[in-house]
Amino acid sequence: MIASNWGILMPRRKSDADRFLDGLFAFLRAMPWWVGPPCILIAWILFAWVVPGVLNLLSGEDTEPFLQQFFGIVSDVSAMLAPFAAGFVAVLWLAALVRKAVDARRLDRQTGIDSIRALSWQDFEQLLAEAFRWQGYRVYITAAGADGGVDLVLEKAGRRTLVQAKQWKSWKVGVKIVRELLGVQVAQQADEVVLATSGQLTREATAFAEANGIRVIDGPQLAELIASVQHMPDKPAAPAATPAPSAQPPDPGTDATAPCPACGAAMVQRTARQGKHAGKSFWGCTTFPACRSTKAMT
Known part of the structure; x- marks a missing residue:
């Protein structure tokens, strides 16, 4: 079903x-x-x-x-x-x-990874769907309760992405599940597959995902994703995630609280995870996605 x-x-x-x-x-x-x-x-x-x-x-x-x-x-x-x-x-x-x-x-x-892990698996899938919608995707929910397989189908700019959601709290996602997800991508000829989990992957599963171009959103990344698309104007800003060691350090002459050049709201440090600037830090508006203004760190 x-x-x-x-x-x-x-x-x-x-x-x-x-x-x-x-x-x-x-x-x-x-x-x-x-x-x-x-x-x-x-x-x-x-x-x-x-x-x-x-x-x-x-x-x-x-x-x-x-x-x-x-x-x-x-x-x-x-x-x-x-x-x-x-x-x-x-x-x-x-x-x-x-x-x-x-x-x-x-x-x-949602206030962080602990509140996300407290959700039921149905609410977890709905939460992921809403987060991807705020990133500009058209989202189709394709699971009615059974865990496994493709849970979400995303469409954006002519590309089709399959998402598998794992609401696991006490154990890690193994390499078998990642291999199966790769097989689904090949069988359905999808442009991309994403494994989203509130937990973590085993070391072998992480290596296999990286080697085969499978995008992984684990616990810390998931919390950062949810925080980046929360849009209630009166909600306190979520703590910024710790930049990766390879991330470019912020410019000492730039203030994180400097107003956004587009709307005047505060700016916070973010780290690009995709594209040619992946791994680099930049200033992003706290009202995202209502305002998508950014400033580069020199």
């Missing part, structure tokens, strides 16, 4: 209608709240006027009588379904707003 984005359990092989509903919910989930009313109006117009109008154009004088009768029936049914279609979109929009509020509240309640 696979859980859809809006909480209804679906069979593993989804129909086109199921995928459409999942996509519509994901769209409403990602968009600002005010997008919902126009979508409701569009659904009403589509069923009440657009479909009947097109069918009336098809029912010309040259059309067979039985086709004219068929088009007339479909047109009448479409007009009758208009309020139901609009109502369904409204319910889906409200469900998306509720889910967005619940996920945002869960994200902002």
Whole structure:
């Protein structure tokens, strides 16, 4: 079984209608709240006027009588379904707003790795999904309770990333799981795979992941990820993670509390983990992701 984005359990092989509903919910989930009313109006117009109008154009004088009768029936049914279609979109929009509020509240309640480890595995997966959404990904939750396999599917800029979540507190993730994740990447032809865990990996598992380009987000990195996307304006800033030994030291002439050049908020030290500047420190706005302004450390 696979859980859809809006909480209804679906069979593993989804129909086109199921995928459409999942996509519509994901769209409403990602968009600002005010997008919902126009979508409701569009659904009403589509069923009440657009479909009947097109069918009336098809029912010309040259059309067979039985086709004219068929088009007339479909047109009448479409007009009758208009309020139901609009109502369904409204319910889906409200469900998306509720889910967005619940996920945002869960994200902002986290105070560090201990609070993350205290979550249930379902809340752990939802927390990861919300964190990736704030990084600009479209997220699909693909697990309905069974531990193992792919739990999240991320899409961004035409790239597809598979995420396996391990809410393990008392033991380390072994190399067998990392090997299986690599096999899933090859089988599904994904662009990237990520292993996210609230615990740690064994030394062998870490070496295998590094050798095969598998991105690992372990306990300390996970806490840093969650802290970087928390967006409640009245939430105290999380302690900055200790820079890696290879990280560039901060410029003594730069103050961490200097105002952000874009919004005036305080700046904090961060460390780039990807791209050509990986391992280097920079100043980032504390209101990220609302403000993405950065300053280089010279």
